[in-house]
Each structure stands twice: as C-alpha cells, then as structure tokens.
Amino acid sequence: MRSLFSGVAGLKVHQTKMDVIGNNIANVNTVGFKSSSVVFSDVFYQTTQSSSGPNKESDVAGINSKQIGLGAGVSAISKNISGAGGSQATNNAFDCMLTGDSFFITKNAGRTYFTKNGAFTVDADGTLTTSDGAKVQGWQVDPDDKTKTKPGPVSNLNIMAPENMYTDPEATTAAYMSGNIDKTDTQLASGSAGRTFQTNFYDNLGYEYTAKFNMKQSSVSDNAYYIELKDILKDGKSILYTATTNDTGTTEYTATGWGANVTTEKQDLSGVGAPDITDGKLTFADNFAFMAVFDGTTGKFKSLAADGADPAYDSTGLDENAKIKKMFLNIGGKSPNPFKNIEIDFSQMTMFASSTSSKIESTMGDVDGNGKGKMKGTLKGASIDSSGKIYGSYDNGDLKLLAQIAVANFKNPAGLESVGNSNFVETMNSGRFDGVGKDVTSEGGKISTGMLEMSNVDLAAQFTDMITTQRGFQANSRTITTTDSILEELINLKR
Incomplete structure (x- = not known):
C-alpha cells in the first residue's frame, strides 16, 4: 500500500525539520548565527490514468488524469541571512558588529571565510584575529597619504607591527x-x-x-x-x-x-x-x-x-x-x-x-595648535570607527591610522555555505568574492564597536514550528499504523 511509504516519507521530512529547529534552538546564543528554515514539497506522482481532452466527434467529455502521490520531500533548507540578530554590548574595543548584508573577511590556513562574528582579538604578532584563530582581512595605509587606506587585495591586519608601536617626534616651530x-x-x-x-x-x-x-x-x-x-x-x-x-x-x-x-x-x-x-x-x-x-x-x-x-x-x-x-x-x-x-x-x-x-x-604651538612639536609616541591603545578604520592612540597625543577592516557583499548571501564556527564560504550560487572587498559604508552599512551581533533565532517562532512539526510527525505516524491495521485485516481474511 502506497500510504505506508507516504507516511514514511512524511516522518523523514518532519524529522529533518525537527533537526533544523533543534540546531536553531541550540545556537540561540551563538554570536553571528543565522537561523535556517525547511520548506517541504510533494514528490513523484504515480499516474493511474492519463488525462484526455473532449472529443466532439464521439461526443465524449474530457477526463482528468488520476494520480496518486508518494509523500513529501525537503524542497529547501534556507538561511535567514538578512535578518539581523540582537546586539550585545561587550565594551571590548575590538568587538565589532556589522549592519546590513556585509560579512567580515577572514583567512585561516590559506582559505578565505566570511562571518558575522566580530569577536576579534590581537595575537602575539599583533595581528587582528577571530576567536578561532582566523586572521581578519582588510586594507593597509596608503604609503603616499598616511591619512587614508589604499583599497586593494585584502591582507592581514598587523595593527601592532613594529612600525606602529611608535610615532616619530617633531621639532617645535x-x-x-x-x-x-x-x-x-x-x-x-x-x-x-x-x-x-x-x-x-x-x-x-x-x-x-x-x-x-x-x-x-x-x-x-x-x-x-x-x-x-x-x-x-x-x-x-x-x-x-x-x-x-x-x-x-x-x-x-x-x-x-x-x-x-x-x-x-x-x-x-x-x-x-x-x-x-x-x-x-x-x-x-x-x-x-x-x-x-x-x-x-x-x-x-x-x-x-x-x-x-x-x-x-x-x-x-x-x-x-x-x-x-x-x-x-x-x-x-x-x-x-x-x-x-x-x-x-x-x-x-x-x-x-x-x-x-x-x-x-x-x-x-600657535593659537591654532600648529607647530607645537612632540616627543616620541608609544602606542597605548587602538580603536575602530564606523567605517572599519583602525586608529592607534599614543602617549604623546598622536592618533595614527593603522589599517581598515574590509567587508564582502554577495548578490545571493543565502547561497553561502555554512562550515561551522559561524563561518561561511562562497558557492557557485552565492556569487564570487573579488578578493578586494568594500568599505562597509559604501553599501550604507556601518561597524559598531564594543558590540556583537547575536543569533537571529526567534524562539517564539521556533517553538511554534516545533508544535506543528510534532503534530505533523504524529499524523504521519497515524498513517502508518492505520495502513498496518488495514494490512492486518487483509491477512485475517483467510481465517
């Protein structure tokens, strides 16, 4: 009986949906996590009688086809990439939260990743990194204009390189x-x-x-x-x-x-x-x-x-x-x-x-503050502005541009593939990363420092989906037990 297999197919798809819901709920407090949802679709139909059109010569009306469905399947498991998660204040100068559909660019063991997790830190080499050891990518300072960064192929942001630890002194004029x-x-x-x-x-x-x-x-x-x-x-x-x-x-x-x-x-x-x-x-x-x-x-x-x-x-x-x-x-x-x-x-x-x-x-210095001169400056801290530019502050009052965090945008961000650790990689359907990236403000976004974007999981929606999934699974199990009772009656015909 086909209903037996339709019931099994129904159990499988509801089990898959429950797996997705469980993963969403498990990551309700994961920084930068994007929730997923499951879409069902009906599957192959067995046609017992094909349709035919009306025939005026034989005076016969048209007949619809007769088809018996064989259950449900998973049509898509999609990520809610564009939905923003809640913001959490951390007061950590290197914690960054992105607005918009942009992604931070990181590199680990030669492979490029994209993430919404802006929990950054600085390693022993002074390089800006993620919590899992990936190096944050961005642009370096323009050698011809130290007040600007030079867009180009992204590279590691070594903000505490030796040349950034000090600023040169200047004579008073x-x-x-x-x-x-x-x-x-x-x-x-x-x-x-x-x-x-x-x-x-x-x-x-x-x-x-x-x-x-x-x-x-x-x-x-x-x-x-x-x-x-x-x-x-x-x-x-x-x-x-x-x-x-x-x-x-x-x-x-x-x-x-x-x-x-x-x-x-x-x-x-x-x-x-x-x-x-x-x-x-x-x-x-x-x-x-x-x-x-x-x-x-x-x-x-x-x-x-x-x-x-x-x-x-x-x-x-x-x-x-x-x-x-x-x-x-x-x-x-x-x-x-x-x-x-x-x-x-x-x-x-x-x-x-x-x-x-x-x-x-x-x-x-003069009355406008020019020509005051300065002693050698020693790096005391760093800060990140809304465009991702990283500035070093020095004990002589200097504020020096060190680098800029670049971001990536995709035509179809939902096409990115999750690989764990809140990381995504590009796919054929997401669009390609050009290796250069963008200034976050060019797409109308910004970076908020001292904050992190939390998971965008909606617990109320997940619990509601859990109820409907449970009932769907329960109903499909009834299809199997009812079919089993029918088969039992068939076997009992011989008694």
Missing part, C-alpha cells in the same frame, strides 16, 4: 605667550631684577628643552617691557655651557658650541654664534633684545619693538607701520642640528589691572 601684566607689579619694575618666564619646546629627536627669558618694565615707559633671552636648558642644565669645579674649588665654564638668539626673521641656524660666558653669566653676541609694547589706552598688546635692546626704550615713538607680533628663537652653531626656528607670538598678552599680580604663560 611655534609657541605663543598669554597672560596679563599689571604695570604696578613690583617684580616687573624697571629697577628690579625682572621676572623670569619660560617656554618649552622639542627638537627633532623628541628631547624637551626650556628657553628662559627675563622681562622687566622700561625705565621711561609704563607700557613697554624689556624682554631678554637668558639661557636654554635641558633637564635643568644649560646646553650652552658646562660647569666643572677644579681642585681649588674654582668653577670653570666651558662653551659647548651651541648658540642662541632671538630675531625678527628666521635665521640660518648654522650661523648662530655661541655666547660669551663670564662667571656663569651669558652674553649673547648676536642677540637682539625686544620690547613688548602695550596700548596704554586699551591694555591690548600692540607690538614687539625690535630696537628695544636699551631698557630705557620709549614706546611712544613706535612706528605704526612696523608692528611686530612675533619673534624667532634660533638655536644653532653645531652640526647636525636637531632644532628648528621657533616663532613666538606675543599678541595674546594683555596689560590690565590684576591686584599688582602678573601672570605669563607659554603654550607650545
């Missing part, structure tokens, strides 16, 4: 002075020793230095302040001379060969002369002193006076067409020279009343 001078401040009075202020800067090797200046009021003008370079220090010691004490207790001073001065224009550093040293006091042979001149009406900074080497300078004769807002600090005289000309801006200073107290501050 600009600084500006700020603060307020109270002309009644006795520390700045013309007959006093003056007030010391300093500005810090870096050389090309990343060493930090301090330029020491002295300021005091002009003896003939309340609105002009004499500024004189005093010394250049490193770690609290002058770089312009060394001091040694001989056996008699006398201190001897020896020039190091370095020189320094301040000028109105950039100077060739090789021509900067060394200062004269007398009892530890420096006299800069080719040094220009300046006067900082303020507007006595508004208290605003007015100009630097380049001819203000005389402390008795009178600012009332300042030429309005010769205003100077900046001066250059030049250090040189030896080779190789790691220093650069430093432009010091005084235009941010004011001369307002402040209870006889003055405050002078120096900031590296």
